[in-house]
Amino acid sequence: MVLALIAMGLTLIFGLLDIVNFAHGAFYAFGAYIAWQTLLSGGNYWIALIIVPIASIALALVVETMLIRRLYGQDMKFTLIFNFGLMLVIVQGCRAIWGKMGKPFFVPPELAFSIDFGIISYPAYRLFVLALSFTIAIAVYLFLKRTHVGMAVRAGIQNREMVQALGIDISKIYTLVYTIGIAIAGIAGLVAAPLFGVYPEMGMEVLIPAFVVVVIGGMGSFHGSIIAGILVGQVATLPIIWEPRIAQVMIYVFMAIVLLSRPAGLFGELGR
């Protein structure tokens, strides 16, 4: 589900801003480090759950208004390389501030137990992650479908000029969507910290699988990214039962199969 969270933000940003956010994984690592710092400073997981989105939003606002904004409408390869550079800066920044070594991160004590389902027992924390991810997904979905601002976002994906012609300040919408995407990435980092630990390269490792999710789901398709996120999670974990060594490779094979049968991804439209 962590993958689905990251993919969600990626696809939102791509859909509206037309930007492949190579720096997305770096924001994810940033979120995890902020969470770690919160715990170090005497806070707990639940305080981090409030602080991480705030810090992510703050960083996103700075980056968007100062840098990303200048990229709109530029050639795709430039925006791509730009964000690659941004990623290097953020990742190395995390390294410089918090050190090269990974940090341990424990499951919040309130959730450090397993729930017995009769056949299998499941760690409560993972259930919490699942519930939180679905809550976020539904919240964003409702925001897009039910609110006026969300409508403007969807309209902007369809036809930017028209939205502007209607008197809506599209650049504010851009800022908003970028910030939402980054905030979700930050939360994903927090959520992932107890599962995988906190280390500078964590974002780089998760970024490419997240791209795969976005490609499989169809770029720019919000529900596509969620469904593909769950699917890819299954594809990556099921082979562990019989052949763990190919698990990491499977998602790319899965991607190749999807692309061969549906070049636009599961829920994408051709011509993007």
Place this chain on the structure above:
Amino acid sequence: MSKNEQLENLYEWINKHPMLILGILLIIMPWIMPSFSTATDMLIFGLFAMGFNILLGQTGIISFGHATFFGLGAYGAAMFLVKPGSVPRLTVQFGWLALVIGVALATIIALIIGMLSLRRKGTYFALITVAFNMMFYFIFIQNPYNLTGGGDGLIGIPTPPILGFDSWRTPVTWYYFCMIVIFIAVAILRIIQTSPFGQVLKGIRENEERVRLLGYDTERYKLISFTLSGLFSGLAGAIFAFHLNYVGLDTMFWLLSGEVLIITLLGGFRTFFGPLVGAVAYILLKDGISAVTENWMIVMGTMVMGIILAFRGSGLLEIAEKLIHKEK
């Protein structure tokens, strides 16, 4: 003759004989660089970036997975010389055959990945290539059939003999050997660029629709361009394996795909020799900055963002050309 005219004549002359100038510069280069080994690095990454630029600069397609081919070239060359698992071991006398195997492996995989990924354009294409890059990375990390050495890589790649001389290799001779190989490769790239085939690629970059309407099978041209670019990247990788006598997984990590993009951009992807200039500048910068601070990635990242925002993606060579034209 005024000074200005002299300059102009010089510029014209340089423009007419680029390969000659390149040859002279390459011969001088190691003597003004920190070390011969650094200069060899520059050659190898220069070739890698030039191979990459067939696709980016000439055909106008951005790949984010070229480390795949660099890595395959390196591993392909190393595999048969080191710890071959179930693979027959080449004796060092036939060591250069391993180089050919590495290049062939990179080329074949480039053809296959090209067939799969060129079905989509633009962003999608870039993401699919980086995904395949990671796929190979994960395959190689698993050390299948004991071929790749997993996380340890392959250590102790011997240098094959030349004309019966076994211990010919010193940093100096090795540089000039690599220089000759890479000079020939660049000459071939130059021929490709100026050939009718290269012109079609350029046409695809400018307006693919129009080229297709003229009756060219653009899909096939793009596939050939991708494969060629994989071939030269693989050659650079194979030489790199001999250069370090070692192949590690970082030759295949997707960060290297990003690095080659930075190198190409830094030198100027719209020019033929730009990637080579980029490699020299990049390695000098990287060494220079990392001597001062261990956070060289911050400087590098900032520089990349700066190139995009301030110069609209123009690299060193393009900026130099613009300055010269302004002088005129």
